[in-house]
Amino acid sequence: MDMIAFDHEQFLREFWQKKPLLIRNPWKAWTNPLEPDELAGLACEDEVESRLVKQAADNWELEHGPLAENRFGRLGKAPWTLLVQAVDHHVPSVATLLEPFRFIPNWRVDDVMVSYAVDGGGVGPHFDQYDVFLVQGLGKRLWQVGAPCGPDAELLRHDDLRLLANFEATEEWLLEPGDILYVPPRVPHNGVAVGDDCMTYSIGFRAPSRSELIEDLAEAVTADLEDDDRYADPNLQAQENPGEISREAIDQLLGMVAERMLDRDAFARWFAGYSTTPKRPEISWQPEEPFEVDEVRRMLAEPTELLRNPASRFAFVRGKPGSVLLSVDGRCFDCAGETVVFAEQLAGQDQVTVGPNVAASEPTVDLITTLLNQGSVAFDQEAEGA
Template sequence: MHLRNFDTEKFLREYWQKKPLLIRSPWTSWSNPVDPDELAGLACDPHVESRLITQSSTDWELENGPLAEDRFERQGKDPWTLLVQAVDHHVPSAASLLDSFRFVPNWRVDDVMVSYAVDGGGVGAHFDHYDVFLVQGLGRRCWELGGLCDEYSKLLPHSNLLLLADFQPTDEWVLEEGDILYVPPRFAHRGTAVGDDCMTYSIGFRAPSRAELIENWADDLADSLPDQDRYTDPGLAQQANPGEIGVEAIAQLHSMITDTILERNNFAQWFGRYNSSPKNPDIDWRPETPVDVDDIRQNLAEGAALMRNPASRFSFIRETPSSILLFVDGQCFSCNGEEAVFAERICAEVRLSVDSDGSLPLLEMIRDLFNQGSIAFEL
């Protein structure tokens, strides 16, 4: 499925992170990627994050997965919604949705969350801190949009759901199958299923906060610094008041932090590893039997294509015109020449063919990516 007559440059220039956009059925053809029963099965998997939200006449109820297999049979008459995160990691047809949104860099992509709702079901009025494309997969959903929100926006008193207490919609649309609604960060919105069997695909994008970056970057730095690297003052002179923290001391203490934390190359390498880390580190995607370079060469010689694991994150940073750093699932690979060409391709393509007579460093990198579960041979 690919977008038809969609002006990417205009969208990025006029709408991205600026204002919402309704896109009516832009696909060359549309078919719902995930069967409702398959989604329900994922919600029962302990390795998959899922939530069941029920709206009663007086309150909202949240139940976190994994859900029991007979859970939906016991659901009452109140409107409810099932939310399943990272469905693209488990269902290739859901992962293929991302191909149409590659005009946004890979490192910004988070996952594809899928919701299933009965008539009247929804998650209430809320806002997100990230961009999202809401693709209507099955059935119909009414979307209401409001104004911009911030940390001062009043919320309902609920311990787990961040729902707006005062939602004033300004626009309203009913999305049919294949329609898309783009919602920028902090815009209030509410979606309500119109009829049963309503499925929506939320393609969300990562937006790290300043606090998140500082905390994790500092933690990584602290782990790598020796305990012997300490403050010293061999030129200490007696001061008038022993209680004063002198200007020279503050300057040296401050430089101990800034000289380290402002090192751009180290930050770039850390961010590549951090940003590409698996969304769910508890899932082991490694093959049962590791392969060696000869196995890689033989499979390539037989014409086997390489496939990216949909759950893996691929990105790179260019160091020089001919060398890059490839980041995959929290690992960093230094690539030059032939390996760099391959690295750029694997970041842009979900399936690619490679010559079996490639260099040993290239085959070794393919072996390492295979053995860590980031790529596999097409069956």
């Protein structure tokens, strides 16, 4: 889906992680990519994460999916909102909403959450720890934003919802289909449906915390360490006070940890895998019948389109001259020579044209075969049929 005009550089300079921005319908022709009934159907599926939020006076109720098919007919008159996570992984038309926002690195993209609300429905005043673009798909929603929240922001007592106890709006806008509201991290916002059939597409971005990074990195580093790689002090000197941990010991111990934790190449490889790990790794996208290398090479005899799985994550890190590390769904591949161009294209585009030039490269064919068999890419069946 294309936009008429959007100044990416100005946005990054003046608004990104600084202040909210309302963008009135910038699309060449806005079309709501998903019908409400389709969203409700996704909420009934086991492999899809969904939530139902109901509000009655000051009481908020949260129900986790999957939801029964007849659940929506028993909701009563109280305002309610249906939230479905990672809809872009299951509906290609929703995945196209991400294209205009590719000026932000792919590894920062989380997913597209879709909400449906009846008149008065919402999830209450809250703030997120990440950036979000709120695209109004259908109906109208009134959005209010407030001043950024500090670390001591008071929350309501609720086991599942992180709602602000005190919310004061500083600005508000009524969004109609095609309008977009950008909200930076920790900026409180509250959206309320105005009329029924209100659908909003929330394009969220990942911002890993320091604790998450350290915890996962430490686990990855220690997995490769030998148990006999231990502290040693063959030049130990007698101390005046045996209760002291000497400066020399501290320096050596810190060095043992830092040597592993601060290895830049190892960190880059770890983070490439960490940042591309699928959101729902328990879901298998593998083909029913595995591909063979010779079969793939035959399929590349004529130009065809190779499509990325919308649920897959791709990224690459530049290595030594003429090489890149490609990471796909948490798995890393060292690429060199002619495979580098293909890897860079695949990481940056939703589809790549491949053909005889690729078939002549054995490493590239091997890579494509592996990615096909793990369900990360697929050949365009429509193009093949044509």
